[in-house]
Amino acid sequence: MKAFKAIALAGVFGMFATAGALAEDATDPIKIITNNWTSQLVLSNVVGQVLQSKGYNIEYKSSDTQLQYTALAAGDMDFQVEVWEGSQAESFDKAVAAGALDLGAHEAVTREDWWYPSYMNEMCPGLPDWKALNACAAKLATAETGTKGRFVGPPADWGKHYSERIQALKMDFQEVPVGQAATLWAELQAAYDRKEPVVLFNWTPNFIEAKFEGQFVEFPTYEPGCFTDPKWGSNPDAIYDCGAPAKGYLKKAGSKQLGEKWPMATEILKKVNFSNPQIAAAAAMVDVDGMTPEDAAKKWIETNPDSVKAWLQ
Incomplete structure (x- = not known):
């Protein structure tokens, strides 16, 4: 069964093979951030496996949800696939102001x-x-x-x-x-x-x-x-007297040096795009079906070839 999966995955990636994908890019590892919730782990592995199929050296680095943005701005980590507006916007904005890259939003609404x-x-x-x-x-x-x-x-x-x-x-x-x-x-x-x-x-x-x-x-x-403003809302002496954004963004973030060291990989990462159903399905493979994030990522790639093709065009 594992051999069959490997052959199937190789076939999927074979559809997208192009020559000289690394011609302009560095060979040292792109450090992809992993966090402590399921969809982020699966999607990080999806992106990592797609980049590996193009010959890139990938390293997964676990990080605290807020401190990861300091690491991105400092160049200690290189890519975050899930930037949630409701919980990470403040840290993300600070990182971008310090030089980290805003790589655009997913179709998904959070x-x-x-x-x-x-x-x-x-x-x-x-x-x-x-x-x-x-x-x-x-x-x-x-x-x-x-x-x-x-x-x-x-x-x-x-x-x-x-x-x-x-x-x-x-x-x-x-x-x-x-x-x-x-x-x-x-x-x-x-x-x-x-x-x-x-x-x-x-x-x-x-x-x-x-x-x-x-x-x-x-x-x-x-x-x-x-x-930010205590005068906003029902309590004139406190902030946070409201709910979270009901239609928040889900973005991608990159390190300061990502575009300089890996310009072609950066173009792929800008095109990476997940929808609400795709993310829910990715999480369900682990939380409902009991798969590992790595195997769930392989299955996701196999079942979403059109999405992967769009990223690599």
Whole structure:
């Protein structure tokens, strides 16, 4: 079976072979960043395997979600395939100002925010409005949070400001962050099986939307001033009194030297483009089907030859 997969993948890449792809590019490794959520790991491997098919030397480098942008600006890492507006825009903008490359946006539209399973609509009338959720806080209280409702938050390095939002909106909740994305899904599955109330961090595109029925909580509509101007919004003494962007971008970022050392690879990376369904499918191969990110990337390439061809034209 493995031999068959290797032959099939070689056939896919053979369709896109061109002579002299490295003629203008350096031979030292392009350092592709990997993070701690599934779609990013799979898509990083997709890009890496495509570049390897063109003869490029690829090295995968794990990084903290925020510190990666300092590394990009400094030239210590070279490519990030998933820049999420809702959690990374501030760090990304600083990196670009310091010389990192904005390599353009994907077709995919993103959202990152509080999310709950749809059966809670009966438990908490008025959902998805955040005030209705707050009125229902007692039903989400645990031994850990006392009388406050528990919000299952993302890993701390994802750069969210949910504790600040809770304070700014004077919500009767407490954030309890997890260490990794898999813990979010374990919490959701356990609650879902018992039809118990739960509110947790979620995002789209994600495999979750195909497996569980649910909705994002609707907070005050995001505007940039919410994150910088205390006078914006309902609390004149605090920032973060709003939700996240409901239609956020998903971009790609490069190091300062990417275009100088690997100009032809940079042109490929600018063309790399994923849609919402493609990203959700990539994550599902790992989180639902149990594949490794490396094998999921191979399968993705095999099943999306037209996309790969467009990148390499």
